[in-house]
Amino acid sequence: MIPSEIVKELDKYIVSQDEAKRNLAISLRNRYRRKNIKDKNMREEITPKNIILMGSTGVGKTELARRLAKITKSPFLKVEATKYTEVGYVGKDVESIIKDIVSLTVKRFTSEKTEELKEKYYDMAVEEVAKKINNLDTLDDNFKFNLIEEIKKGNYDEETIELDKSQYEQGNKSPIIEIMGYSEKGDIGDIIQNVMSMGEGRKGKKSKVKVKEAINLIINKEIEENLDYDEIGREAVKKVENDGIIFIDEIDKIAGTNSVGRGEVSRQGVQRDILPIIEGTTVMTKYGPVRTEHILFIAAGAFSEASFSDLMPELQGRFPLVVSMEDLTKEDFVKILTTVDYNLIEQYRSLLLVDNVEINFTKSAIDKIAEYAYEQNCTVENIGARRLAAVIELILRDIMFEAPYKEFKKINIDKKMVDKIIKNEKEDENLDKYIL
Numbered sequence: 521m522i523p524s525e526i527v528k529e530l531d532k533y534i535v536s537q538d539e540a541k542r543n544l545a546i547s548l549r550n551r552y553r554r555k556n557i558k559d560k561n562m563r564e565e566i567t568p569k570n571i572i573l574m575g576s577t578g579v580g581k582t583e584l585a586r587r588l589a590k591i592t593k594s595p596f597l598k599v600e601a602t603k604y605t606e607v608g609y610v611g612k613d614v615e616s617i618i619k620d621i622v623s624l625t626v627k628r629f630t631s632e633k634t635e636e637l638k639e640k641y642y643d644m645a646v647e648e649v650a651k652k653i654n655n656l657d658t659l660d661d662n663f664k665f666n667l668i669e670e671i672k673k674g675n676y677d678e679e680t681i682e683l684d685k686s687q688y689e690q691g692n693k694s695p696i697i698e699i700m701g702y703s704e705k706g707d708i709g710d711i712i713q714n715v716m717s718m719g720e721g722r723k724g725k726k727s728k729v730k731v732k733e734a735i736n737l738i739i740n741k742e743i744e745e746n747l748d749y750d751e752i753g754r755e756a757v758k759k760v761e762n763d764g765i766i767f768i769d770e771i772d773k774i775a776g777t778n779s780v781g782r783g784e785v786s787r788q789g790v791q792r793d794i795l796p797i798i799e800g801t802t803v804m805t806k807y808g809p810v811r812t813e814h815i816l817f818i819a820a821g822a823f824s825e826a827s828f829s830d831l832m833p834e835l836q837g838r839f840p841l842v843v844s845m846e847d848l849t850k851e852d853f854v855k856i857l858t859t860v861d862y863n864l865i866e867q868y869r870s871l872l873l874v875d876n877v878e879i880n881f882t883k884s885a886i887d888k889i890a891e892y893a894y895e896q897n898c899t900v901e902n903i904g905a906r907r908l909a910a911v912i913e914l915i916l917r918d919i920m921f922e923a924p925y926k927e928f929k930k931i932n933i934d935k936k937m938v939d940k941i942i943k944n945e946k947e948d949e950n951l952d953k954y955i956l
Contacts, residue, residue, distance in 0.1 A: 530544070540573055578848070585765060585767040586767070596764075604616075604617075604794075614790065617797065641742040645735045649738070795838065853894055865912070876924055880933065882932065889911050
């Protein structure tokens with residue numbers, strides 16, 4: 521995707537923040553450009569231009585990074601800088617960031633490969649089950665085809681067949697541990713003999729299994745035998761090295777200040793430990809060494825109590841792009857509730873339709889919700905777009921509690937209804953100051 525197309529895709533989910541979108545789109549496109557450079561030495565020299573997003577909570581910092589990763593199916597990990605400590609302190613080591621993103625990528629690849637193999641071996645499993653239902657060799661082709669199709673439709677799911685489950689189940693090795701702990705004589709020869717005899721006793725023992733379960737057992741056995749975990753690990757490492765995106769939130773919380781307390785020393789230590797990972801180093805994981813110089817790092821923070829210049833100069837240099845994000849306005853809130861894909865109103869509408877309740881918000885009601893959310897952010901605490909969820913939850917609380925109704929119900933939420941609920945909420949808030 522070219523940068524303008526990436527921005528257009530991000531516009532579906534995040535309102536405003538045009539400068540941040542443009543910078544992120546360019547970073548993403550530069551990855552594609554780098555991969556297509558024929559000169560290998562030049563390709564190695566080009567590293568991502570890491571970005572710091574500065575802005576209040578709820579303006580879309582995390583969502584921008586997450587959606588960016590989703591567009592390209594890149595490995596993505598969100599971490600909080602405050603959760604890590606420098607080497608020598610009790611807490612999480614910063615190298616675990618790389619280990620975690622590799623582990624997540626391995627899980628994703630394993631899941632994807634498993635789904636591919638499920639499709640690949642499904643027909644074979646159905647045919648094997650069909651043979652146990654009826655001897656296919658004695659049937660004509662038309663009857664064979666019909667039987668297999670009936671099984672696929674689920675018409676035989678509750679039928680039972682005889683199957684040696686020990687050949688398919690993963691848990692057939694666990695008795696060894698049980699016997700080792702159970703032996704009264706403590707003679708290793710007896711233990712081994714018992715284990716071997718148990719294995720012989722289990723072998724060939726058939727039991728009644730439902731067709732649906734039998735198909736799954738056969739497929740799972742084939743998957744286990746054909747899934748190459750070493751190859752998945754290598755692919756995951758390569759993907760992380762070239763396409764990984766790590767989002768470091770609350771980086772301003774580890775910025776140094778003028779004080780020299782023990783906590784400040786720890787914060788400086790975390791910055792020093794993060795620095796080589798961002799600059800480019802090799803981290804050992806159980807799937808192999810991972811080079812970090814081509815991973816894209818996106819950091820974020822409110823920077824309300826600290827400034828960008830409070831970070832170590834070396835760390836500042838590793839984030840050449842600094843983008844200030846705008847606080848959201850009432851107009852932005854209206855757009856979030858109306859133009860964003862899978863917006864909050866659509867989400868709540870879908871939730872209540874499950875209980876046969878159809879809700880509809882008038883334009884004036886949405887305006888009032890946006891106005892109240894903006895007002896609360898200005899007077900109470902600015903939590904950005906997250907305020908909208910709290911307001912809509914308040915508006916729909918009674919409806920969600922009373923649903924489902926006896927019959928299908930349509931509820932129209934207008935400005936008058938929103939005004940009434942908000943007025944009651946404000947009265948409750950005003951009474952709080954008189955309570956001791």
